[in-house]
Amino acid sequence: MSQQRIPAWVTVIGVPLVNILLAAIVSGFVFMYLNISPIDAVKTMAYGAFGSSYGWGYTLYYTTSFIFTGLAVAVAFHASLFNIGGEGQAYVGALGVGLVCLLLGGKIPFLLLLPLSIIAGGLFGALWAFIPAWLQATRGSHVVITTIMFNFIAASFMAYLLVEVLKPEGSMAVESAVFHEASWIPKIWELAGTMGIKMQRSPLNLSIIWALICSVFVYFFIWRTKWGYEIRSLGQNASAAEYAGINLNKTIIMTMLISGMLAGFFALNVVQGEAHQIKLSLVNGMGFTGIAVALMGRNHPIGIVLASLLFGFLYQGGGELQFEYGVDPRIIVVLQGLVILFSGALEHMTKHPVENAYLKLSQLVGKQEAKGA
Amino acid sequence: MDLFNNIILILDATLRVSTPLIFAALAGMFSERSGVVNIALEGKILASAFAGAAAAYITNSPWMGLLAGVFVSVMFAMLHGFATVTHRGDQVVSGMAINILAAGLTASLGNFWFHQGGNTPNLVDSLNGIDARFEPIVFPFAKALEDVPVIGGLYSELLSGHFLLVYLALLAVPASWFLLFRTRFGLRLRAVGENPTAVDTAGISVVRMRYMALIICGVLAGLAGVYLSVAVTAQFLPNMSAGKGYMALAALIFGKWRPRGALLACLMFGVLQAIADRSQGAMIGAFEIPVQFIEALPYILTVVLLGGFIGTAVAPKAVGKPYVKERE
Numbered sequence: 001m002s003q004q005r006i007p008a009w010v011t012v013i014g015v016p017l018v019n020i021l022l023a024a025i026v027s028g029f030v031f032m033y034l035n036i037s038p039i040d041a042v043k044t045m046a047y048g049a050f051g052s053s054y055g056w057g058y059t060l061y062y063t064t065s066f067i068f069t070g071l072a073v074a075v076a077f078h079a080s081l082f083n084i085g086g087e088g089q090a091y092v093g094a095l096g097v098g099l100v101c102l103l104l105g106g107k108i109p110f111l112l113l114l115p116l117s118i119i120a121g122g123l124f125g126a127l128w129a130f131i132p133a134w135l136q137a138t139r140g141s142h143v144v145i146t147t148i149m150f151n152f153i154a155a156s157f158m159a160y161l162l163v164e165v166l167k168p169e170g171s172m173a174v175e176s177a178v179f180h181e182a183s184w185i186p187k188i189w190e191l192a193g194t195m196g197i198k199m200q201r202s203p204l205n206l207s208i209i210w211a212l213i214c215s216v217f218v219y220f221f222i223w224r225t226k227w228g229y230e231i232r233s234l235g236q237n238a239s240a241a242e243y244a245g246i247n248l249n250k251t252i253i254m255t256m257l258i259s260g261m262l263a264g265f266f267a268l269n270v271v272q273g274e275a276h277q278i279k280l281s282l283v284n285g286m287g288f289t290g291i292a293v294a295l296m297g298r299n300h301p302i303g304i305v306l307a308s309l310l311f312g313f314l315y316q317g318g319g320e321l322q323f324e325y326g327v328d329p330r331i332i333v334v335l336q337g338l339v340i341l342f343s344g345a346l347e348h349m350t351k352h353p354v355e356n357a358y359l360k361l362s363q364l365v366g367k368q369e370a371k372g373a
Numbered sequence: 374m375d376l377f378n379n380i381i382l383i384l385d386a387t388l389r390v391s392t393p394l395i396f397a398a399l400a401g402m403f404s405e406r407s408g409v410v411n412i413a414l415e416g417k418i419l420a421s422a423f424a425g426a427a428a429a430y431i432t433n434s435p436w437m438g439l440l441a442g443v444f445v446s447v448m449f450a451m452l453h454g455f456a457t458v459t460h461r462g463d464q465v466v467s468g469m470a471i472n473i474l475a476a477g478l479t480a481s482l483g484n485f486w487f488h489q490g491g492n493t494p495n496l497v498d499s500l501n502g503i504d505a506r507f508e509p510i511v512f513p514f515a516k517a518l519e520d521v522p523v524i525g526g527l528y529s530e531l532l533s534g535h536f537l538l539v540y541l542a543l544l545a546v547p548a549s550w551f552l553l554f555r556t557r558f559g560l561r562l563r564a565v566g567e568n569p570t571a572v573d574t575a576g577i578s579v580v581r582m583r584y585m586a587l588i589i590c591g592v593l594a595g596l597a598g599v600y601l602s603v604a605v606t607a608q609f610l611p612n613m614s615a616g617k618g619y620m621a622l623a624a625l626i627f628g629k630w631r632p633r634g635a636l637l638a639c640l641m642f643g644v645l646q647a648i649a650d651r652s653q654g655a656m657i658g659a660f661e662i663p664v665q666f667i668e669a670l671p672y673i674l675t676v677v678l679l680g681g682f683i684g685t686a687v688a689p690k691a692v693g694k695p696y697v698k699e700r701e
Contacts, residue, residue: 030478034485082465084412131676141679142688144465145626148412148619149672156669164663291469328484328491330611333477337470345456345467 010358011351016298016343018350023338030334036325048320049313055320057189057202063305063312064204064269067211069290070308071218072125072263074299076143078222079255080235085132085147086263087287088154089125093264094271095158096124098166098176098278101271105180113183117272118210118265125264126257128154133256137249143256151287159280166278176278185273205273207265214262215301221258231255263287285333292336295344311336381526383647388531388539389605390650391643393418393597395542397621398628398635399549400593404450405630406553407586408566408691412468413453414594415618416475421446421598423479426493426609427486429505429602435496438505438603439596446595449475450587458583461695472618480611491611496603506607509534536604538596545593550632562586566689569696579696597621623675630689642671 028038049059069086076083083089100117132146159174166176185206189199222228230251233241242248270282293311297303318332342350397414404411421442429438449471456467480491487493496505512533519529553559564572565582573579597617602609624642628634649667 030481034481082463084465084469135676135680139680141676141681142693144410144412145622146676146679149623149676152616152619152672153669153676156665156672160663160665163665288469288473291466292473295466328481330477330480330484330491333473334481335477337472337474337477340466340473341452341456341470345462345470346460348462349456349460 005362006355006358010355012298014358015347015351015354016296018354019343019347020296020339022350023335023342026338026342027335030331034325034327034331036321036327041321041325044320044324045313045317048323049317052200053189054200054202055316057200057204058316058319059309059312060188060208061203061205061269061274061312062315063308064208064211065266065286066289066293066308066311067215067305068262068266068269069287070293070297070304071214071290071301072259072261072287073290073294074297074301074304075218075222075231075262076255076259077294077299078228078235079231079251080238081136081252081255081259082144083129083147083256083259083263084144084288084291085129085150085260086266086290087283087285088147088151089128089260089263090266090283090287091154091158091281092128093121093125094267094278094282095161096120096122096264097267097272098179101179101183101276102166102177105183107180110182114185117183118268121264121267121272122261123264125262125266126260129256129260129263130253133253133260136256137252143252155281158278162278162280174280179272179276183272184276185268187273203274205269207269207273210265210268212305214265215305218262219301227251227254263290289336291344292340296339377523378526381530383644383651385531386647386650387640387643388535390646391639392536392539392542393600393617394621394624394639394642395546395636396538396593396597396600397618398624398639399545399632400590400597401622401625402549402553402630402632402635403562403586403593404590405625405692406566406689407562407583408569408689408694408696409453409457409583409587410464410468410693411453411590412465412619412622413449413471414597414621415614415616416468416472417446417449417591417594418598418601418618419472419479419612419614420449420475421595422602422613423475423483423493423598423609425595425599426496426602427483429496430493430503433503433505435505435507435603438496439599442599442603443592443595446598447588447591450591450594451584454584454587457695458580458587461697464693464695476612479609483609483611493602493609496607505603507536507538507604509536510540536600538600538604541596542600545596546632546636553632558585563689566691569691573696573698583696594618620671623671626688627671627675627678629687645670 031038031041049055069090072086072089073083097117097120100113100120104113104116128150132143132150135141135146136143162174162176167174168177188204188206189201192199222231230241230246233244233246234248234251238248266283266286271278275282289311293304293307296310297307314332314335318329321327321331322329397418401411401414424445425438425442428441429435453467453471456462457464483491483493494503496503512528515529515533519525553563561572561577562582562585565579569579572582598614601613606613620642621639624638625635627638628636645667649664
């Protein structure tokens with residue numbers, strides 16, 4: 001049986017769907033063990049996540065965060081680099097965004113400040129990815145290990161800055177001062193209010209537009225530019241890419257800088273859009289969720305936006321489960337792990353059975369058509 | 374004398390802090406030497422800490438906790454093997470999956486079983502007749518020698534009075550060395566991590582060797598987790614592994630994938646942790662080193678080592694690559 005007879009949609013859409021279905025089935029068993037009917041759970045979650053403008057707001061707020069961290073992982077995946085450092089890059093990105101807001105908030109108009117905070121967030125995130133990238137490119141040390149180490153270094157570094165530098169005098173809580181109101185990214189419910197649409201309060205803010213712009217940017221960058229071509233060549237076959245004259249070291253560093261930049265943008269949503277101050281462990285595992293999002297979205301921006309929406313739904317709906325059933329909200333972390341397990345680690349397990357099933361089916365259909373003719 | 378006592382106290386704490394790192398680093402060594410990258414140590418430690426504390430509480434016996442913790446850790450290792458060895462999945466991705474699954478499952482099951490926000494009940498609770506914690510082992514004459522200068526500190530304070538698992542961890546280092554470098558099994562295991570094709574040609578099953586390595590890895594990582602919950606804190610707390618699996622991975626790399634090197638790296642990281650725990654930072658002259666810097670130092674040192682600036686760390690050659698036979 002040759003590979004060519006299997007159309008692309010089976011591999012690109014069919015196999016991932018089967019994987020997600022498997023993750024959903026196993027999750028269903030976990031829910032049943034916890035005395036929750038999976039169907040009721042989905043209903044509760046759907047109501048919590050989409051039943052009100054409040055629910056929608058939170059769902060899309062989480063979605064925005066996951067688009068950034070998911071795109072960051074995906075860009076690196078295209079070069080066959082595994083950037084586990086989204087957590088640290090987003091954290092340090094928060095420093096960039098926070099510094100711009102703290103230093104310039106209220107002193108310059110918002111429209112002037114926003115580009116600066118975008119640049120600062122992206123730049124700081126990219127910088128945090130630079131050293132692992134440079135070490136991988138020139139010293140051959142593996143980016144997986146170094147980005148893990150950099151997550152911990154970021155946590156210590158930020159804790160130090162928050163305790164010793166950013167914490168306002170006389171304050172007990174380990175967090176920076178609250179930014180000047182003029183530097184806050186406007187909330188969607190406030191904007192809707194000024195246009196006469198009534199919406200409940202939610203942290204959803206204009207960063208979501210930037211997240212969508214970034215998704216479009218990643219699509220064009222990866223599939224429509226020379227650099228994207230170089231990144232994909234590196235990912236497909238490094239020695240062939242080198243033979244074709246692509247500078248591998250430069251490409252590795254460029255990929256990781258863009259990946260880190262996207263992770264750094266996370267802070268626009270969470271810090272400048274919602275918290276309005278830099279806090280301890282503000283990323284809270286969402287950098288790791290980006291891995292699940294990228295795997296589920298098959299590293300394609302459209303897939304990533306959809307997967308982010310699903311995870312936004314799970315995060316917001318999972319909170320609702322806690323109110324309704326008293327179940328621990330970290331149950332969604334189990335779902336996240338199962339998604340990574342089935343769509344990432346075990347992707348080969350389902351590939352052949354699904355493809356074989358397709359071949360058998362198409363043969364059957366072919367025979368019947370032959371009979372009919 | 375005061376300085377001497379302080380040093381003894383810090384070394385004593387070092388042993389306590391290093392123990393889970395030693396177990397986990399050895400666990401990682403078996404797995405990586407056989408060619409399976411193991412960033413899943415963190416998840417295995419967390420899962421076994423939870424299973425250990427839960428079983429110890431329910432059966433009122435630390436030994437049952439030990440068995441349960443090790444069993445769960447081995448099960449997670451088998452899942453890792455199923456994904457990476459049998460189905461040739463990405464080793465890093467499956468490692469992440471295990472870490473995230475462990476974090477979610479321990480919290481949800483803990484809350485469901487014990488209703489204490491993900492904690493297990495305390496393992497020492499005289500009111501309810503619960504006493505399921507490992508007891509420290511006191512060496513003979515330790516009490517009598519306590520007040521003797523120098524010897525009292527060294528013998529009674531530093532050497533005596535640790536949990537059994539602490540001594541076991543120290544014994545596991547030479548045992549692992551022997552197994553890996555002085556037995557036929559060890560030679561084959563290392564060969565699978567360097568050149569699986571050659572091993573396959575010699576008629577030895579790569580799949581079987583990697584599964585064996587992962588079972589040993591699961592046992593050792595399980596001991597690390599059980600030590601944390603059943604011995605040290607006498608309770609499971611959500612996310613109590615707190616990055617120890619990753620630090621053990623760093624120690625393994627720092628020790629260049631060798632038992633003695635890994636032990637020394639674990640002890641060094643342990644000293645740093647002990648100093649960070651004891652103080653708000655260390656003074657060198659008039660310059661204060663912030664405690665956060667000491668905490669980050671193991672990771673910084675590992676990155677510097679990986680960059681090849683202090684010696685070189687060469688990973689097993691076939692690590693991270695799923696083995697594919699040419700024809701099936």
